[in-house]
Every structure is written in structure tokens, then in C-alpha cells.
Amino acid sequence: MREFEKNIRKVEPYVPGEQPQKKVIKLNTNENPYPPAPGVLAAMKKLEGHVDSLRLYPDPTSDTLVSALADFYHVGKDQVFVGVGSDDVLSMCFLTFFNSEKPVFFPDITYSFYKVWADLYRIPYECKKVDENFHIIKEDYYPENGGVIFPNPNAPTSIYEDLEFVEDIIRHNQDVIVIVDEAYIDFAGESALSLLDKYDNLIITQTFSKARSMAGMRIGYAIASPLLIKYLNDAKYSFNSYTMNKTSLVYGAEAVKDKEYFAETTRKIVETRDWAEEEFKKLGFVFPKPSANFIFVSHPEYDAKELFEAMKAKGIYVRFWGSERIEQYLRVTIGTREEMEALFAFLREYMM
Amino acid sequence: MREFEKNIRKVEPYVPGEQPQKKVIKLNTNENPYPPAPGVLAAMKKLEGHVDSLRLYPDPTSDTLVSALADFYHVGKDQVFVGVGSDDVLSMCFLTFFNSEKPVFFPDITYSFYKVWADLYRIPYECKKVDENFHIIKEDYYPENGGVIFPNPNAPTSIYEDLEFVEDIIRHNQDVIVIVDEAYIDFAGESALSLLDKYDNLIITQTFSKARSMAGMRIGYAIASPLLIKYLNDAKYSFNSYTMNKTSLVYGAEAVKDKEYFAETTRKIVETRDWAEEEFKKLGFVFPKPSANFIFVSHPEYDAKELFEAMKAKGIYVRFWGSERIEQYLRVTIGTREEMEALFAFLREYMM
Structure with missing residues (x-):
């Protein structure tokens, strides 16, 4: 060696x-078996006329994409953060928000990268066992902790918990950040978005890789209070100012517009x-x-x-x-x- | 609060x-004042016929782009690592290679993100003062350290040091990783690429944002020994498997082909x-x-x-x-x- x-x-x-x-x-x-929205092809053709623009750095605020998402979800532009896939968004959330000495809680059977990012950033964590039917046990998330994250629906179980269940966990954790990873919510039921007005410690993450048919473009996003989005942007800009390339901004925005x-x-x-x-x-x-x-x-x-x-x-x-x-x-x-x-x-x- | x-x-x-x-x-x-190579427009038109492919995850090995770069530089495919701009590549290098208790050395006047990544990953570092004419003093890099990184040409000074100078620093640092950040080398002089056969601890990083006219696509790369590239890929895959989107792989490869x-x-x-x-x-x-x-x-x-x-x-x-x-x-x-x-x-x- x-x-x-x-x-x-x-x-x-x-x-x-x-x-x-x-x-x-x-x-x-x-992945989604259907192609991206027709608007994406139109955006490609349009960008051809502006191929020269690729020589310039992309807009670091990702305004085109952020605006499209804000319109779709009826939230402010200052409530949307975008990244290179939800992996990038989630990793940035771990880095920004989970800096307590207390362990972050997440289910034992869940998205495998939570553990990886916790290890990467040296964040203590505890995996809470889901029950024998793979359901999350909400009471497990009541004790003091350094933050909570779980997907809804959960992966790889595909189990969705209703909004009352989700709110119960948030209600018991108002002094830490709670991330609800809604990568699959569009196939499931009501999103926790309606809880944002009530809980300023809630972050909802989403992706273009599933319901948006654009895994190939690597786009993810978080929706939260303006305060939390500001913290995320501060962290992101301080390490890497330009992550979203021009094509992901332009094609992504078009994909969102076609409801x-x-x-x-x-x-x-x-x-x-x-x-x-x-x-x-x-x-x-x-x-x-x-x-x-x-x-x-x-x-x-x-x-x-x-x-x-x-x-x-x-x-x-x-x-x-x-x-x-x-x-x-x-x-x-x-x-x-x-x-x-x-x-x-x-x-x-x-x-x- | x-x-x-x-x-x-x-x-x-x-x-x-x-x-x-x-x-x-x-x-x-x-940024480059000239548009990307004409092949990029051709690649855009071609991708239009395969817009369906955007629904799938991109190739995690980035083979199309890695192959084009390997051909261009006459190195093996196992000697090329690609990332979302050279910022992503450099950040991944800091994370992967600079895990010593000893400080990493870099110039005091240089690319401002070196300090940021060192802080991010809690890597000790020492900034070595460039001389009154902004030249790097090579003897400053002789003492024991945890790694060395400097750009050549340096930024923002635009000063290029010849290959003998670069090799002298590498020769004195064979037990640590030495990164030569060649973002601007194509405007300067001989690259340190020819030293790769001699020094298996050398990493050269490059970008598409300058001489390649594609800052908007966020593409960077590293060239090194197969051993170091393997370590980089191991680290990258363990945290985030899919970073390069389909368009950056396809458009990037075409940009490289037009010599x-x-x-x-x-x-x-x-x-x-x-x-x-x-x-x-x-x-x-x-x-x-x-x-x-x-x-x-x-x-x-x-x-x-x-x-x-x-x-x-x-x-x-x-x-x-x-x-x-x-x-x-x-x-x-x-x-x-x-x-x-x-x-x-x-x-x-x-x-x-």
C-alpha cells in the first residue's frame, strides 16, 4: 500500500x-414508464436557438425552475429550493439542519441513503424499527432527538400514512427539523404541504424522477418556510454556487407547467x-x-x-x-x- | 429564535x-466568449428523437463522456472521473483524499473554494503566502503535510508555472495526494498530464466552463492513476450515484470530440x-x-x-x-x- x-x-x-x-x-x-411532458421537447427545440447561452454560467438562483414550482404548488418563490436530484436536496438538508448532538430518527426500513449522509456528515442517528407489517410506529418518534426524517409513502414498502399520522409526528417534534420525503406522494394521497402554514420546522422534499418522468435530468426540490429555505440556500451557495445546469432549469420548468x-x-x-x-x-x-x-x-x-x-x-x-x-x-x-x-x-x- | x-x-x-x-x-x-462546438447543437437535435430516454436514470458510470475524454487525452477510461463542474470534482477530491491530521497546503491567493471545502469536511489546512509578485514559492510546499493543491495557471493571478516547477512540488510530496487544478491550462502551456506516468499520487482537474465554452452545463473532470480514480468513484457512488444528467453526458461528449x-x-x-x-x-x-x-x-x-x-x-x-x-x-x-x-x-x- x-x-x-x-x-x-x-x-x-x-x-x-x-x-x-x-x-x-x-x-x-x-422510473416512470411514460415519456416526459411534451413541453420538454418544445423546450429542447427552443434551446437550440440559444445554444450560445450554454457558454454562460447558469442562473445560480434557478429562478425559471423555482418559479414554475412555486406556481404549481401555490407557494412563494422563497419557499422552494432545488438541487441535483432529491439526493442532493436531502444531503444538503442533512448538512444544514442536523447539527445536534442528539440522534436524528428515521425508520430502519427506509431509503438507504439516510444512513449514508448521516455517516458522511458525522451526524448521530437512531433507526426506529417499523412494526411487523412494516408500518412506522409514530410513538417511537416522540423522545427527544436531533431531527426526524421519513418518506411518505415509505420506500421500499410503498406504505402511505395519512396526514393525521404525519401531523402527529410533526406536532411532537416542534423543536427540531422534520423532513417528510414525498418522492412518491403523487401516486399516494394528500401531501403534507397543507401543514406548512402550521409548522415552520417542516420540510417537504420531492423529485422529478418519479411522477415527473425525468430521472435522466436529475432534479429534486424542497418546499418549506422562507426561513428554512434561506438557510438551505446559504449553505448551498457557500459550498457550490452553480449546481443546476441550464438544461435542467429549462426542461424542468416546462415539465412542471403541463398539469x-x-x-x-x-x-x-x-x-x-x-x-x-x-x-x-x-x-x-x-x-x-x-x-x-x-x-x-x-x-x-x-x-x-x-x-x-x-x-x-x-x-x-x-x-x-x-x-x-x-x-x-x-x-x-x-x-x-x-x-x-x-x-x-x-x-x-x-x-x- | x-x-x-x-x-x-x-x-x-x-x-x-x-x-x-x-x-x-x-x-x-x-466565461468563454465563443459558443460551444457545433457538435453540441447536433447532439441537441439528436436527443430530440430520444426525449423518452429522459424518463430513465442516466448511466451512473457516465461512459459516453468518460470515453470521449479518455480518447481526447489518450488515457484509459479508468483514469477519468467526471462531476457537476470542477467544483463538484474538487470537493469530492478533498473528501476522498484529504483525511490526514496534518494540514493540506495551498496558496493564500488562489481559488476561494479550497478553504470552504476544507472547512466543510473539517480538514486542517495552511495557506502559503505567494511572493510579492504573486508567485507560488515552491519551497513552502516541502514540509510534511496532508496534501497539496494549487491551480496552474493560478487564479485570480493568471500566473503559469512551468512543468519543472510543478514537478518539483510533486517530487517533494510523494506520500500525499497532489492536485493540480488546471481549469485554465488550455490558455497557458504544457499540462502536467505528462507527469501522470511518473507520479501515481498526482490528480489533474479540469472543467468545461472555460476553454470548452460550456459553463452552463456544469461539467468538470479529474485525470489520475486508475487507483485514485477508483477511490474517487467509490466515494462518489457511496453518497450519490447519479449526479451527471443525460444532457451533460451527451452534449459534453460532443463538445470534446471537436478538436x-x-x-x-x-x-x-x-x-x-x-x-x-x-x-x-x-x-x-x-x-x-x-x-x-x-x-x-x-x-x-x-x-x-x-x-x-x-x-x-x-x-x-x-x-x-x-x-x-x-x-x-x-x-x-x-x-x-x-x-x-x-x-x-x-x-x-x-x-x-
């Missing part, structure tokens, strides 16, 4: 999720999910009631890993972790009706 | 550099700089020999701040800091010949 290697940061070597090159049925990373397309594609995914639920049931699968664009399934008679591999051999990719408490579960993204038909055709044959 | 504010990270509130909306002569952020356009626009900027040097001299300005796409000027008889404000009032934007040791200096980006003519016309009138 070379001397300089002693001072290299130790990390868990990570292998990115499979991005298969050949034509497959890709139900493994919760009808958004409603239509989201409705289609929910319909396909409702139907897929029934199909999975017929085949004997068990799963928590799904409220996101994926279903978290298990089968009493079939080993999850074997099933995962059999599907993969047939070009059907779903997600399998094999980690504690969820060894027998697979996360299946809701694709188009046709993709799901192919999945069920395979399963029927496999289980015969 | 609300209770939760006690745990909010304290940062220096930062005001982003001015991005004036009206038509001005913008010589304040070292002629790159050579031609770079040559034009250097020519304009050579001419501007003479013009500044005629007006009595003093400055270190410039080797980047900017000149760091001072005038014995005119106050820098007053001059800065007078220029701004006329719609000519340059950069002024007013900080220690450089209170009397302005950084003037090399624009088109026409823009520079307008600048000198103003100065001649102002100084009459």
Missing part, C-alpha cells in the same frame, strides 16, 4: 444498480397498480397496501432470491436486496400495462 | 456573482489576450504575465474599487474582491475583440 492511501476516506464500495443495455423489462429502479399530462400519466400508473395488486393476489403474493409506483411483494412458497434470478434470466428486472427483515421481498416498479402483463405471464408459467 | 435554529449549520452567507439580466459586456466570471473548434477558439482568446496586454500596458496598468483567459490588473494611479464601479455604471462588468493583498486589483476576463475594444475605449475616456 502506498503511503498516501492511509489518508483515503474509507467507504462501503458501492455497485450502482444495474442499468441493462439490452432490451429488457425494467421494473427495478422506480394535465402529469395528472393523466400519474392516473394511468395508479390504475395499472390497482390492477397489478389483484394479479399479484391471485398468484398468492402478499404485500403491504401499495401507495407508490411500486409494490413490495413476497410469496409464502417461493424464495425471493430464486424468483428474482429466474425473472432476470427472462429479461425482467425487479429489485432484490436480501437484507435483514426483507430477505423474502422484491420491489416491483409499476411499468406500462403491457410490461406488467409480460411479468404476470412469466409468473403464471413459473408457478405452474 | 426558534429552538431548531440552534442546530443549523453556520456558514458565511454568500451572495452569488452578479448575473446581470440586461445587455452588458460581461468580463466578470471567466479543431477547440483549438481555434482557444487560439483566438490567446490572441485577444496578447493584444489586450499591450493595450493595458499603454494605459499604465501593471499585472503579472497572464496565462489564463483573464488578466489581473492594477493601476498605480486609479483606485480599483472606483474603477470597478465606474465600469459597472457603463455596463462593463469585471471582478473586484477588495480582499487582503489584492485590494487594488481587478480581474478582467478576455472577451471577444469587440468587447475588449469597448473596454479600452471606456478606459481611455475615463483616464483622460
Whole structure:
């Protein structure tokens, strides 16, 4: 080992999720099966006439995109923060708001990056076990802590908790920042946005990667009180002033403006999910009631890993972790009706 | 103050550099006055036919862009790391490689973000004073340290040190990582790339924001030994798997492929700089020999701040800091010949 290697940061070597090159049925990373809103193509064509503008730094305030989001959600521009995917937004929230000596609380079964950012920024944390049906136990979040974060719907369980439940956790945590990660809320139910007027310690994060069909553009955002957004911007500007490139600002803003397309594609995914639920049931699968664009399934008679591999051999990719408490579960993204038909055709044959 | 504010990270509130909306002569952020390579427009048109692909996560290995860069520099694909601007790349280098208890060394007058990232990641550092002519003193970098970073050419001085000088610093620091930040090298002289075969602890960083005319796309990169690039990727993947959006990968790759356009626009900027040097001299300005796409000027008889404000009032934007040791200096980006003519016309009138 070379001397300089002693001072290299130790990390868990990570292998990115499979991005298969050949034509497959890709139900493994919760992407949207429908293309981005038509306005995005129009924005591309328009930018062609201004290709010269790419030589300039992008607007550091991301005004175009921030304005579009503020309009969509009927909030002030000073209540919106944007970043390079919700990973960037969430990471910046951890860095900005979780600087207590007390542990931050989040569920044990949840988005895997919460732990990573806590470790990265040396933030103490405690994982609260979800119950045997994978539900978050709200009372676990009552004790004193350094902040709270949970997704609603939760991932990878797809479980949505109603607004009363969410508000109960916020009400018990008014001296710390509470982040509700609503990456999948558009497929679920009411957002916690309506609670913003009541709780100035609440942050809601969202993404363009799911309901907005734009995982490829890396856009995420947070909505909160002007005070919290100001703190986020102060932190962001102090480390890296220009993160959102010109195309993400312009294409992103167009994607938000088309409310009808958004409603239509989201409705289609929910319909396909409702139907897929029934199909999975017929085949004997068990799963928590799904409220996101994926279903978290298990089968009493079939080993999850074997099933995962059999599907993969047939070009059907779903997600399998094999980690504690969820060894027998697979996360299946809701694709188009046709993709799901192919999945069920395979399963029927496999289980015969 | 609300209770939760006690745990909010304290940062220096930062005001982003001015991005004036009206038509001005913008010589304040070292952008390239020429548009991106024609291939970028062609890539935009091509992506229109694949707008559907934006619904998918981008390739986490950034293969398209990494391959184009590897070809351009005649290095292996395993020697290239890409990020969201060189700020992202440099920040990731600080995080990955500077984990010693000993201080990292860099010049006192240099890129202002080095200090910011060191503070962010709690890395000890020592700023080494450049001499009275703003030259780096290489002997200052001989004592034991936790790593070394300096730009060549340095910013905002525009001073280039030859390869022998650079190698001397690397030779004295073989047990730590040495980063040579070559954001402006294409306007200067020989790159330290030829030293990579000899020193496996060397990292060279670069950007698309200057000679590549694509500040708006936020693309930066590092070139080093496969071992160091692996460490960088391990760190990056463990915190945020998808940072480069689809457009930056595709447009970026096309920008790199057009070697002629790159050579031609770079040559034009250097020519304009050579001419501007003479013009500044005629007006009595003093400055270190410039080797980047900017000149760091001072005038014995005119106050820098007053001059800065007078220029701004006329719609000519340059950069002024007013900080220690450089209170009397302005950084003037090399624009088109026409823009520079307008600048000198103003100065001649102002100084009459």
C-alpha cells in the first residue's frame, strides 16, 4: 500500500444498480414508464436557438425552475429550493439542519441513503424499527432527538400514512427539523404541504424522477418556510454556487407547467397498480397496501432470491436486496400495462 | 429564535456573482466568449428523437463522456472521473483524499473554494503566502503535510508555472495526494498530464466552463492513476450515484470530440489576450504575465474599487474582491475583440 492511501476516506464500495443495455423489462429502479411532458421537447427545440447561452454560467438562483414550482404548488418563490436530484436536496438538508448532538430518527426500513449522509456528515442517528407489517410506529418518534426524517409513502414498502399520522409526528417534534420525503406522494394521497402554514420546522422534499418522468435530468426540490429555505440556500451557495445546469432549469420548468399530462400519466400508473395488486393476489403474493409506483411483494412458497434470478434470466428486472427483515421481498416498479402483463405471464408459467 | 435554529449549520452567507439580466459586456466570471462546438447543437437535435430516454436514470458510470475524454487525452477510461463542474470534482477530491491530521497546503491567493471545502469536511489546512509578485514559492510546499493543491495557471493571478516547477512540488510530496487544478491550462502551456506516468499520487482537474465554452452545463473532470480514480468513484457512488444528467453526458461528449473548434477558439482568446496586454500596458496598468483567459490588473494611479464601479455604471462588468493583498486589483476576463475594444475605449475616456 502506498503511503498516501492511509489518508483515503474509507467507504462501503458501492455497485450502482444495474442499468441493462439490452432490451429488457425494467421494473427495478422506480422510473416512470411514460415519456416526459411534451413541453420538454418544445423546450429542447427552443434551446437550440440559444445554444450560445450554454457558454454562460447558469442562473445560480434557478429562478425559471423555482418559479414554475412555486406556481404549481401555490407557494412563494422563497419557499422552494432545488438541487441535483432529491439526493442532493436531502444531503444538503442533512448538512444544514442536523447539527445536534442528539440522534436524528428515521425508520430502519427506509431509503438507504439516510444512513449514508448521516455517516458522511458525522451526524448521530437512531433507526426506529417499523412494526411487523412494516408500518412506522409514530410513538417511537416522540423522545427527544436531533431531527426526524421519513418518506411518505415509505420506500421500499410503498406504505402511505395519512396526514393525521404525519401531523402527529410533526406536532411532537416542534423543536427540531422534520423532513417528510414525498418522492412518491403523487401516486399516494394528500401531501403534507397543507401543514406548512402550521409548522415552520417542516420540510417537504420531492423529485422529478418519479411522477415527473425525468430521472435522466436529475432534479429534486424542497418546499418549506422562507426561513428554512434561506438557510438551505446559504449553505448551498457557500459550498457550490452553480449546481443546476441550464438544461435542467429549462426542461424542468416546462415539465412542471403541463398539469394535465402529469395528472393523466400519474392516473394511468395508479390504475395499472390497482390492477397489478389483484394479479399479484391471485398468484398468492402478499404485500403491504401499495401507495407508490411500486409494490413490495413476497410469496409464502417461493424464495425471493430464486424468483428474482429466474425473472432476470427472462429479461425482467425487479429489485432484490436480501437484507435483514426483507430477505423474502422484491420491489416491483409499476411499468406500462403491457410490461406488467409480460411479468404476470412469466409468473403464471413459473408457478405452474 | 426558534429552538431548531440552534442546530443549523453556520456558514458565511454568500451572495452569488452578479448575473446581470440586461445587455452588458460581461468580463466578470471567466466565461468563454465563443459558443460551444457545433457538435453540441447536433447532439441537441439528436436527443430530440430520444426525449423518452429522459424518463430513465442516466448511466451512473457516465461512459459516453468518460470515453470521449479518455480518447481526447489518450488515457484509459479508468483514469477519468467526471462531476457537476470542477467544483463538484474538487470537493469530492478533498473528501476522498484529504483525511490526514496534518494540514493540506495551498496558496493564500488562489481559488476561494479550497478553504470552504476544507472547512466543510473539517480538514486542517495552511495557506502559503505567494511572493510579492504573486508567485507560488515552491519551497513552502516541502514540509510534511496532508496534501497539496494549487491551480496552474493560478487564479485570480493568471500566473503559469512551468512543468519543472510543478514537478518539483510533486517530487517533494510523494506520500500525499497532489492536485493540480488546471481549469485554465488550455490558455497557458504544457499540462502536467505528462507527469501522470511518473507520479501515481498526482490528480489533474479540469472543467468545461472555460476553454470548452460550456459553463452552463456544469461539467468538470479529474485525470489520475486508475487507483485514485477508483477511490474517487467509490466515494462518489457511496453518497450519490447519479449526479451527471443525460444532457451533460451527451452534449459534453460532443463538445470534446471537436478538436479543431477547440483549438481555434482557444487560439483566438490567446490572441485577444496578447493584444489586450499591450493595450493595458499603454494605459499604465501593471499585472503579472497572464496565462489564463483573464488578466489581473492594477493601476498605480486609479483606485480599483472606483474603477470597478465606474465600469459597472457603463455596463462593463469585471471582478473586484477588495480582499487582503489584492485590494487594488481587478480581474478582467478576455472577451471577444469587440468587447475588449469597448473596454479600452471606456478606459481611455475615463483616464483622460
